[in-house]
Amino acid sequence: MVKNICTASIVLAFLSFPLVLWSSDVFPYDTRIEKLENGLTVVSVPLKNPHIISYYTIVRSGSRNEIEPGKSGFAHFFEHMMFKGTKNIPREKYDDFLTELGAGTNGYTSDDYTCYFVVFAGRENLEKVVKTEADRFINLYYNEEMLKTEAPVIEGEYYSSVSNPGRRLYETLRHEAFEKHSYKHTTLGYLEDIQDMPNQFEYSKLYKKRFYAPDNSIILVVGDYDHEQLIEYIKKYYGVWEPSNYELITPVEPPQEKAKRSHYKWPGQTMPRIAVAFHGPAFSDEKIDKAALDLLAEIGFSRSSPLYQRLVIEEQKCLSIYADFPDRRDPPLLTFNAVVKQEEDLPYVEQEIFTELEYYKNEPIPEDKLEEVKSNMKYSLARQLGTTDGTAGVLAFYVNLTTDPNSINRLFDLYQKTTPQNIQEMAQKYFTKKNSTVVTLSGGEEQ
Amino acid sequence: MKKRNRYKILVFVLGLILLISACGKKPASNISTELLPLEDNPLVCIKFILNVGSADDPAGKEGLSALTFRMLSEGGSEEYTYKEISQIFYPIAAYLDMQIDKEMTVFSGIIHKDNLEKYYSIIKNMLLNPGFREEDFIRIKTDHLNFLQKTLVNNMDEQFGKEILNLMMYSEHPYGHNELGTVKSVKSLTLDDVKNYYENHFVQGNLTIGIAGGYPAEFSKKVLSDFSALPPGKTPERTLPEQQMPEGLHIVIADKNTPATAISMGFPISITKSHPDFFALWIAASHFGEHRQHLSHLFQKIREERGQNYGDYAYIEHFIEGRGKFPATNYCRQQQYFSIWIRPLSNSNRHFVLRQAIRELKILIEEGIPEERFELTKKYLINYTKLYTQTLDERLGWQVDSRYYGYKDFLEEARERIPKIKIEEVNAAIKKYLNYKNLYIAIITQDAGSFKEDLVANTPSPITYSNPNMPEDILREDLIIQEFPLDIKPENITTVKAEDFFKEAGVPSEDSMRAS
Numbered sequence: 001m002v003k004n005i006c007t008a009s010i011v012l013a014f015l016s017f018p019l020v021l022w023s024s025d026v027f028p029y030d031t032r033i034e035k036l037e038n039g040l041t042v043v044s045v046p047l048k049n050p051h052i053i054s055y056y057t058i059v060r061s062g063s064r065n066e067i068e069p070g071k072s073g074f075a076h077f078f079e080h081m082m083f084k085g086t087k088n089i090p091r092e093k094y095d096d097f098l099t100e101l102g103a104g105t106n107g108y109t110s111d112d113y114t115c116y117f118v119v120f121a122g123r124e125n126l127e128k129v130v131k132t133e134a135d136r137f138i139n140l141y142y143n144e145e146m147l148k149t150e151a152p153v154i155e156g157e158y159y160s161s162v163s164n165p166g167r168r169l170y171e172t173l174r175h176e177a178f179e180k181h182s183y184k185h186t187t188l189g190y191l192e193d194i195q196d197m198p199n200q201f202e203y204s205k206l207y208k209k210r211f212y213a214p215d216n217s218i219i220l221v222v223g224d225y226d227h228e229q230l231i232e233y234i235k236k237y238y239g240v241w242e243p244s245n246y247e248l249i250t251p252v253e254p255p256q257e258k259a260k261r262s263h264y265k266w267p268g269q270t271m272p273r274i275a276v277a278f279h280g281p282a283f284s285d286e287k288i289d290k291a292a293l294d295l296l297a298e299i300g301f302s303r304s305s306p307l308y309q310r311l312v313i314e315e316q317k318c319l320s321i322y323a324d325f326p327d328r329r330d331p332p333l334l335t336f337n338a339v340v341k342q343e344e345d346l347p348y349v350e351q352e353i354f355t356e357l358e359y360y361k362n363e364p365i366p367e368d369k370l371e372e373v374k375s376n377m378k379y380s381l382a383r384q385l386g387t388t389d390g391t392a393g394v395l396a397f398y399v400n401l402t403t404d405p406n407s408i409n410r411l412f413d414l415y416q417k418t419t420p421q422n423i424q425e426m427a428q429k430y431f432t433k434k435n436s437t438v439v440t441l442s443g444g445e446e447q
Numbered sequence: 448m449k450k451r452n453r454y455k456i457l458v459f460v461l462g463l464i465l466l467i468s469a470c471g472k473k474p475a476s477n478i479s480t481e482l483l484p485l486e487d488n489p490l491v492c493i494k495f496i497l498n499v500g501s502a503d504d505p506a507g508k509e510g511l512s513a514l515t516f517r518m519l520s521e522g523g524s525e526e527y528t529y530k531e532i533s534q535i536f537y538p539i540a541a542y543l544d545m546q547i548d549k550e551m552t553v554f555s556g557i558i559h560k561d562n563l564e565k566y567y568s569i570i571k572n573m574l575l576n577p578g579f580r581e582e583d584f585i586r587i588k589t590d591h592l593n594f595l596q597k598t599l600v601n602n603m604d605e606q607f608g609k610e611i612l613n614l615m616m617y618s619e620h621p622y623g624h625n626e627l628g629t630v631k632s633v634k635s636l637t638l639d640d641v642k643n644y645y646e647n648h649f650v651q652g653n654l655t656i657g658i659a660g661g662y663p664a665e666f667s668k669k670v671l672s673d674f675s676a677l678p679p680g681k682t683p684e685r686t687l688p689e690q691q692m693p694e695g696l697h698i699v700i701a702d703k704n705t706p707a708t709a710i711s712m713g714f715p716i717s718i719t720k721s722h723p724d725f726f727a728l729w730i731a732a733s734h735f736g737e738h739r740q741h742l743s744h745l746f747q748k749i750r751e752e753r754g755q756n757y758g759d760y761a762y763i764e765h766f767i768e769g770r771g772k773f774p775a776t777n778y779c780r781q782q783q784y785f786s787i788w789i790r791p792l793s794n795s796n797r798h799f800v801l802r803q804a805i806r807e808l809k810i811l812i813e814e815g816i817p818e819e820r821f822e823l824t825k826k827y828l829i830n831y832t833k834l835y836t837q838t839l840d841e842r843l844g845w846q847v848d849s850r851y852y853g854y855k856d857f858l859e860e861a862r863e864r865i866p867k868i869k870i871e872e873v874n875a876a877i878k879k880y881l882n883y884k885n886l887y888i889a890i891i892t893q894d895a896g897s898f899k900e901d902l903v904a905n906t907p908s909p910i911t912y913s914n915p916n917m918p919e920d921i922l923r924e925d926l927i928i929q930e931f932p933l934d935i936k937p938e939n940i941t942t943v944k945a946e947d948f949f950k951e952a953g954v955p956s957e958d959s960m961r962a963s
Contacts, residue, residue, distance in 0.1 A: 052837060083741070091751075095741040099823055102830020104771055106739075119771075121833040148914030149754045152793075156756035159707035159791040163604040198913035267704050268601040269946065271593060304537035309530045316586050319593065341593065372538040379540035379559050386490050386557075387837040389771070443601065 025409040026381055029391065033405065034231055039215030039243045042234055043395065043405050045222040047388055053223035054392035055129050057116045057137060058400050060218070061211035063187045064112050064330060065248055070196065072182075073154065073189015076109040077197050078207055080150050082116065083107070086139040089132060097132055101125055104389075109187050112329045113400035119389050123225045127233050134237035137212060144201040151197035158194055165270045169441045173275045176262045177333055177437040181253040213244035218399050222392040250330055253279065261438040270443035271319055272340045276353045277437045278430050280334035283327035283401050285410035290327065292418050292426040293334060297323035298373040299365055299423075300356055301336055307356045311338070317345045327401060333437075334430065343442045350438060360427040364420035374415055381412075476675035477651035481846050482667055483659035485839070491563050492839035493670075494657035495554040495574060496777060496847055499648045499682055501628075502549040502621035507635065509952060510628015513547050514588060514636055515644045520545035520554055522583035524572035529583060532569055541566050543573060548765070548778045549622045550685065551851075557840060560661045567666075571673055577645065584638045591627045592634065595949045599625070601703075604791060604891045607945070608711040611699055611889035614954050616715055616784055620688055623953065630950045652681020655850075659843040690715030690782055696805075696935045698888045698902065699954050702895035703945035708797040712804070712888040713786030716763060716880050720852040726864045727876040728763050734816050734824040735807075736761025736787065739772040742827055744820075745787065748807055752921055753912070755800055756792035761785070763880075773835050776844025779851040785881060794892055798901055798908035801888070802931040808883040815874035825865050832858045884934075895942035903937045 034042045062075045085091035098105050104119040118129055161167050171186050178184035188194070219238070221230055256279055281289035300307060301323035311318045319339040326332050336357075338349050384390045398407045481494075497516075504511045520543045523529035536542065539562035546553050554574060558566040599607055610625055617623035627633065656674060658667050692714055718724055737743045738760050741751070745759035764783040769775030787804055816824070835858060836842045849857040892898055901908070909929045947955040 051833065096823060099740075099742045099827045100830070102827050102833065104773070104831070104834050106772070119834060121830060145914050145916045145918075149752070149912070149917070151913060152754035153750055153757060156750070156754070156790065156792055159793070160605065160757045162707050162791065163602055163607075163705065165602055266601075269597045270601050271597055302537065304533045309533065313530050313533075313586065314582075316582075316589065319590060341589065375538040376540050379538075379562070382489065382559055383540065383557055386488075386839065389837060443597070 026378060026412040027405070027408045028385070031395075031405040032227055036214065036235060036238060038239065038241055039213075040234075040238055040241065041218045041399075041403050042231065043218060043220045043399050044227050044230055045391065045395065045405075046225060046227050047223055047391070049388050050224050051121045052388040053120055053123065053126060053129075053221065053225055054389045055118045055120070055133065056220040056392055056396050057133060058218040058220060058396055059114045059116075059212055060112065060216050060400060060403075062110045062112045062114055063185060063189070064182050064250060064328075065211060066185070066189070067182050067248070067250060070193055071200075071203065072185040072193040073187070073197070074193075074200070074203070074207060075114055076187050076189065077151065077154050077200075078204060078212075079107045079109045079114050079116075080153060081142055081147065081204060082136065082140060084140065084142040084146055084150070086135050086141050088135050088139060094132065094136065097128070101129070110400075111183060111187060111326070111332070115396050115400070117392070117396075126225050126230065130230070130233040131237050134234075134241070137217070138238070138241045140208065140212070147201050147204060148198040154188075154194050154197060155191075158188055158191060165266050165273060165441055165443075168264055168266065169273050169275055169439055172262055172264050172441075173277055173335065173437060173439045174333065176260050176439060177256075177277055177279070178253055180251040181330060182250060183253075183328070183330065183332060210244055210246040210248075213246070214238065214241045215243040215245065218403060220392060220396055220399055222395065223388045253331065255279075256435050256437075259433050259436050259438075262440075264439065264441040266441055266443045268443055270441070272343045272346055272440065272442040274338050274340060274346055274350055274353075274441075275335050275439045276350065277333040277335040277439075278432075278435045279331055280325065280430055282329060282331045285402065285407045285414060288414060288418060288422050289426055289429070290325075291411060291414040292422040293430065294325055295370065295373050295415060295418055296360055296365075296423050296427060297325045297334070298376065299369055300360060302376075307352065311349065311352060317341060317349060327397070329401060346440050346442070350440075357427065357431045361424065361431060364424050367420060370418070370420060370423075377415060378412070476671065477679050477681065478671060478674055478677075479655040480667065480671060481655060481657040481843060481850065483657075483839075483843055483846060484662065484664070485660050488661040488839065489560055490557055490839055491560050491658065491660035491662045492557045492843055493555065493567070493570070494777075494840075494843055494847070496655040496657060497552040497649065497653045498550065498655075499653050500548050500550045500552050501624065501626040502685060502687070503648065503682060504621075504624070504628065507632060508628075508640060509624040509632040510591060510626070511636055511640055511644050512552065512648070513626050513628065514591060514633070515641045515648075516545050516547055516552050516554070517587050518579060518583060518641055519574055519577050519645075519649075521587060523578035523580060524569070525576040525578050526572050527569070528578065528580070532573065535565070535569055539566060541569075543570050546777065547626050549626070549780055551777055551779050553777045555840065563662060563666065567670070571670075574649070575673065575676060579638060579642055579645075581638060584641065588633060588636065592630060595625065595627055595630050595633065600945050600948055604705065604707070604709040605788075607701065607948075608709040608889045608891050609786075609788070611701060611891075611948065611954070612711040612713055612786065612887055614948075615697065615699055615887040615889060616690070616713065618691065618953055620690070621685070622687075622780075622782070625949060629952055632952070646678075647680075648682055650678045650680040650682075651675065652679065655847065657843045657847055659839045685781065687781055690717070690784075693885045693887050695884065695939055696886050696888060696933060698890060698935060698940045700895040700898060700940065700942045701889070701891045701945040701948060702942055703891060703893060705891065705893050706794060707791035708794050708890060708892040709791045710789035710797070710801060710804070710888065710890050711786060712886050713784050714882070714886055715782060715784045718880065719764065719780065719783045720848070720857060724876050724879070725763070726861060727868050727872045728880055729861070730821070730824050730828065730865065730868060730873050731811070731816055731877045731881075732761055732763040732785075733828055734820050735811050737827075738762070738766060738768065738774070742824065744811075745804065745807060749789070749800060749803060753910075755796055757790045759787070759789050759804065761787045770838060770841065771834075773841070776841065776848050779848055794894075796910050797890070797892055797898065798906070799910045799929055801890075802908065802933060803928045805883055805886070805933060806928055806931045808881070812877055812881055812883055815877060816870065818870060821870045821873065825868070828865055829862050832861060891945065899937075899940045899942055902933065902935050902940060905932050
């Protein structure tokens with residue numbers, strides 16, 4: 001028994017791949033970028049880690065693209081339709097292909113993009129995967145009946161989290177905070193729009209034509225394969241994909257002129273919650289705004305922060321406190337969240353969050369604290385890059401934002417350059433009362 | 448040149464001997480080890496696995512294991528408060544996670560090897576010299592009470608359904624309470640209970656230390672030496688009572704104001720991974736309900752064909768989703784159960800889908816796995832399991848689980864055995880271990896009383912579709928499903944107000960519903 005386990009250990013020792021974290025770039029692997037004539041971007045990261053290949057298709061369309069009334073949640077719905085197959089490879093055959101491959105596969109939809117992944121073992125399967133995925137994206141076929149059958153699944157997905165008060169708080173917050181931009185709704189969409197999805201067959205065709213095109217998509221491949229071979233396959237199978245040349249113009253969110261607030265009464269008992277949000281800057285790997293605020297979120301609201309330690313550990317008023325500063329192509333909300341133990345403490349916790357923000361507006365952060373956060377971010381990233389699929393997941397996020405995998409290195413360079421003064425300036429710029437939206441949620445009595 | 452080569456070979460062989468002697472070694476102490484040295488890997492994963500879990504909670508003190516072990520991972524050491532530990536951990540992106548199940552508890556962390564020494568010096572004291580401060584005890588105990596009273600019942604219906612199923616299956620059994628305990632039992636726990644439990648259970652004989660990744664050769668010896676300071680004892684082997692099969696269909700309906708119905712159903716089975724029949728039954732379960740995969744037959748019938756909900760799956764052992772959709776490791780149990788998980792669906796279709804799931808189980812048992820799915824499912828399992836061990840945590844986790852169930856490498860064993868399994872063996876395993884007539888069924892829905900009446904009366908349950916042109920074969924099958932008889936005796940249906948769960952041990956009585 002011992003002998004066999006050790007054999008496995010030795011093999012694994014040789015199979016593991018080096019991760020040189022402290023080179024000048026935080027992303028330690030060579031990335032190769034190619035652009036096909038039809039506009040399709042290919043990001044390739046060959047690794048020595050054997051067997052596993054992560055094959056991601058990133059369509060730069062998410063709930064951000066749902067700019068028309070009544071169409072909230074459509075990007076996510078269309079993600080579901082993308083599993084319906086083609087005339088060449090109908091759904092059942094596509095499912096069987098992935099089953100035989102033993103692939104880890106799925107899709108997810110975010111505010112800005114929709115991602116489809118096939119994670120599988122064996123480079124000998126690469127061509128089959130490229131060919132099948134290309135066929136799916138170029139030749140997707142479904143009829144109105146298939147769409148009508150799939151639409152209620154989205155309602156089922158909505159129901160899967162209907163008992164989660166955190167999701168309801170999040171929906172309410174976005175709806176309150178945004179006036180015009182499509183970030184007003186969540187990726188899942190409004191329930192009334194979900195229930196109308198069976199009637200959206202024609203719109204679904206328009207949606208595909210606009211967004212499911214090579215000039216709006218990225219193929220990201222990470223793992224054990226030959227790069228030249230990959231490019232050959234991609235050119236062969238994706239070359240005929242027609243670009244859409246569609247230009248999306250998202251509504252510009254006007255500056256918020258006065259503070260907003262709202263309360264949601266949850267049916268049944270729950271831990272009370274509060275979200276304090278501000279309109280923030282879009283992602284940038286050049287401008288300091290978002291990078292500085294990312295660092296502030298960590299310093300002020302992570303588990304080691306003074307506020308967390310006071311409210312969660314010492315005073316025990318809160319179950320948790322955390323900041324949510326997502327990277328988005330358009331300006332998102334920067335949100336401070338707390339799950340509170342007693343409803344009567346909601347005003348106190350709100351006051352403490354605003355007081356903390358005032359502190360960061362008035363005082364520069366000590367240099368040593370800033371260095372701790374930078375260190376945490378680098379080590380956290382190193383953990384995520386420990387596997388082929390972890391690496392692909394991280395890169396998918398950054399290439400969706402800029403189409404350039406080097407964004408991740410530029411962003412970490414920005415973090416490195418950020419000074420306490422930068423952070424103080426950004427706190428003063430964004431954390432104003434009139435730019436704030438506060439949403440609280442509390443439960444009712446036992447039913 | 449030749450000499451140098453010989454020297455290299457000698458060094459390699461010596462290294463190999465050292466490595467072999469380090470792996471899977473039972474040291475002089477009573478602590479077991481699982482080592483996976485990967486020299487080039489920049490990360491190190493450390494696991495402290497205790498063969499102790501909520502099944503070891505003393506009667507009336509349910510939740511004591513969870514509270515005790517969380518006091519170690521989130522309660523500070525004698526040397527440092529939890530606040531100080533958080534501040535030391537933060538710059539090195541470190542955590543000490545704790546997971547607890549019925550018979551196994553795991554403390555684990557992943558750290559960059561730059562910071563291994565610092566990290567280990569902290570967690571060593573967290574585990575060997577815990578602080579047991581009153582303020583941490585109050586904080587963690589309050590968290591557990593809030594979870595049982597508010598969160599589990601009101602904010603996570605899918606998990607709520609699975610917990611009710613557990614209460615039903617394991618009445619009067621050490622598995623039969625939530626890992627966090629009951630409201631009544633947690634309220635009764637004291638800091639002295641925690642200290643005593645720690646003294647008696649965090650002992651050498653219960654402990655396995657697992658280390659994987661790029662750690663220095665002497666590190667594992669140091670860890671083993673440090674933890675050998677623990678008392679040498681061992682909790683006596685747990686003898687579990689025989690599992691109780693239901694007679695007929697037993698249903699518990701948790702009544703709450705909700706637009707969606709959550710359903711979990713199942714029954715104990717007599718085999719675990721350690722049994723040779725497991726592999727054949729695994730093929731059947733994978734075909735019938737592979738977790739979050741299109742391969743799942745239930746998923747195809749309920750979601751893909753009819754759009755009823757987000758997904759429908761089946762399992763032949765306790766399943767916790769890990770990274771991605773792969774099974775999490777280190778939830779090993781002596782006794783396992785079969786279950787079907789129906790994700791929330793519209794209340795109006797609850798009766799139909801319950802009928803459909805049970806009917807599909809009946810078809811599986813009577814007709815077996817379809818021939819064309821059999822080979823496909825085998826190929827799937829052989830390839831899909833290759834994705835299970837991508838992270839250090841997963842590699843170490845599967846190594847531990849392999850040992851628990853008596854394998855050198857369970858996944859390798861599976862990939863060797865599965866190709867040889869014949870369809871007759873799968874169908875025999877289905878018939879031997881599965882059934883559709885004796886089920887525990889947990890349902891969370893509203894208007895429990897009227898649903899109970901429908902269930903007892905076998906009221907037909909037709910459904911409608913937004914697609915006016917549903918395929919004829921599906922509509923024909925629907926006519927059968929909507930009338931499919933479920934033989935449920937009224938005395939086997941219990942309706943309970945949702946908020947009455949987890950106050951005390953077991954399924955609450957119906958009294959609260961009658962009162963309302």
